[in-house]
Amino acid sequence: AAGVIQSPRHLIKEKRETATLKCYPIPRHDTVYWYQQGPGQDPQFLISFYEKMQSDKGSIPDRFSAQQFSDYHSELNMSSLELGDSALYFCASSVGGRAHEQYFGPGTRLTVT
Amino acid sequence: AQTVTQSQPEMSVQEAETVTLSCTYDTSESDYYLFWYKQPPSRQMILVIRQEAYKQQNATENRFSVNFQKAAKSFSLKISDSQLGDAAMYFCAYRSAETGGGADGLTFGKGTHLIIQP
Numbered sequence: 001a002a003g004v005i006q007s008p009r010h011l012i013k014e015k016r017e018t019a020t021l022k023c024y025p026i027p028r029h030d031t032v033y034w035y036q037q038g039p040g041q042d043p044q045f046l047i048s049f050y051e052k053m054q055s056d057k058g059s060i061p062d063r064f065s066a067q068q069f070s071d072y073h074s075e076l077n078m079s080s081l082e083l084g085d086s087a088l089y090f091c092a093s094s095v096g097g098r099a100h101e102q103y104f105g106p107g108t109r110l111t112v113t
Numbered sequence: 114a115q116t117v118t119q120s121q122p123e124m125s126v127q128e129a130e131t132v133t134l135s136c137t138y139d140t141s142e143s144d145y146y147l148f149w150y151k152q153p154p155s156r157q158m159i160l161v162i163r164q165e166a167y168k169q170q171n172a173t174e175n176r177f178s179v180n181f182q183k184a185a186k187s188f189s190l191k192i193s194d195s196q197l198g199d200a201a202m203y204f205c206a207y208r209s210a211e212t213g214g215g216a217d218g219l220t221f222g223k224g225t226h227l228i229i230q231p
Contacts (some may be wrong), residue, residue: 015230033218045218058218088156092203104158
């Protein structure tokens, strides 16, 4: 079965640079979520989109922005990167509404040096 | 805000034995969903089992079952016939079903590291 695709899988950036992470949801899934998991931490919800509109917002820094496109893929844009942004970034997708499970992608490991 | 607590940072069990992972949560809502996710060394987050708060019957998926006690706000995961491939970090997660419109993110506990002894 098709899964959530994230690219790139690994990314190394320097402080103050920008990064763009991409997420391609499971076919026919219309909802996308972004999570950040720091080393030894639990995943923290950042933001979600339902039918291309921002749906819910968690602990996303102002330096980060995201959007969902007409083909339902999503991009997380991160600017003025800080050392503390080094983490595993997960994208998850679901069929709309609150009742449906979220299926996670493999994650993008971002390292800020 | 909802909180999820996993009081066991690490658990160890012999292969083929049964182990129970604990999870408690705090919420003022009456309608919500609870999940257990598994994160093996690959770091992939894998959904293990889900429970709807309005259902009294405990969810079961093969060797995995839950003990859902709504009044006590407790949601434990039982793994029967433990296998080496069950070794992973297990996260308990909460999701509201009441806030209006759109989708809500999951709130996770800190996780329990499960070790399987051969």
